[in-house]
Amino acid sequence: MSKPIAVITGASSGIGKEAARELLLQGWQVIALGRDPARCEQAAMELQSACDRPQQLHFIGADLAQMSSVVQAANTIRSLTDRVDVLLNNAGGLTRELTLTDEGNENTFASNHLGHFLLTNELLPLLQKAASNAPAGHTRIVLVSSSAHEHCDGLDWDDLQSQQDFDSNRAYCRVKLANLLHMRELARRLQADGIRVHAMHPGLVNSNFASHADSAMQSYFEANAARGITPAAAADTLIWLASAEEAGLTTGEYFHQRQAIPCSALAQDDDAAAQLWQESERLVERARSHR
Numbered sequence: 001m002s003k004p005i006a007v008i009t010g011a012s013s014g015i016g017k018e019a020a021r022e023l024l025l026q027g028w029q030v031i032a033l034g035r036d037p038a039r040c041e042q043a044a045m046e047l048q049s050a051c052d053r054p055q056q057l058h059f060i061g062a063d064l065a066q067m068s069s070v071v072q073a074a075n076t077i078r079s080l081t082d083r084v085d086v087l088l089n090n091a092g093g094l095t096r097e098l099t100l101t102d103e104g105n106e107n108t109f110a111s112n113h114l115g116h117f118l119l120t121n122e123l124l125p126l127l128q129k130a131a132s133n134a135p136a137g138h139t140r141i142v143l144v145s146s147s148a149h150e151h152c153d154g155l156d157w158d159d160l161q162s163q164q165d166f167d168s169n170r171a172y173c174r175v176k177l178a179n180l181l182h183m184r185e186l187a188r189r190l191q192a193d194g195i196r197v198h199a200m201h202p203g204l205v206n207s208n209f210a211s212h213a214d215s216a217m218q219s220y221f222e223a224n225a226a227r228g229i230t231p232a233a234a235a236d237t238l239i240w241l242a243s244a245e246e247a248g249l250t251t252g253e254y255f256h257q258r259q260a261i262p263c264s265a266l267a268q269d270d271d272a273a274a275q276l277w278q279e280s281e282r283l284v285e286r287a288r289s290h291r
Helices: 014-025 037-050 067-080 107-132 147-151 168-193 215-223 231-243 270-288
Strands: 005-008 029-034 057-061 086-089 140-144 196-200 253-256
Touching: 005 014, 014 029, 014 037, 014 231, 029 037, 029 067, 037 057, 057 067, 067 107, 067 270, 086 107, 086 231, 107 140, 107 168, 107 270, 140 168, 140 231, 147 168, 168 196, 168 270, 196 231, 231 253
Parallel strands: 005 029, 005 086, 029 057, 086 140, 140 196, 196 253
Antiparallel strands: none
């Protein structure tokens, strides 16, 4: 059987880069997405040392906040392969001030949720192709969420992207809840295909993640740096969810340190998960109309 193929977003640094490194060492083919061209080039040079054959690693420039860029990335992926075994929706970030993309979406919501929603849908035929030729549980989608989802009081359907009276921390907590609701709806929709869908909380990671956060969040990361973990340690659960046989036995769960953990009651709301799917479809179509 040919080596499995993983698509990893946010792979030019942090958790995503470490996951790419380990999967390459395991012999996987990795298609890595990153927003910053310079960081992608640097990461590609660094990760080549983990490759044991040519063309094992492909880097694609993609801005998950821009739906047009997501579509271009998906087209490039389709030109490289007709199947995807594992999709790791890892990219994320936040901004200290309200920032709208030229497609009209709030940047935190778009880069953490909406871009991954579109990318997953674009790659679904490739995931289904892999699943159709493998045992149930082989093909997987993993979303990186956060315990931050516990610190919000739900999604505001009248202001889903938190554009009114914008607060950076609130927007981030809400979009991490959106990640879990997206995971829940995906797991429901794809169960019959044998595709497993999980989410994970990476923990407090010492990285450049909070470089664009507001002063309050930056202060929090600085004050807690001593108990933070390395990106490689945080990536361990992501790698395990991608590759361990045990992780393919269940679907729709939330993990930390390789253990299934409870998520908030709001993250288990099936009606909210279905509504988020519908709203996400609407926002993607609106973004397409900006072309």
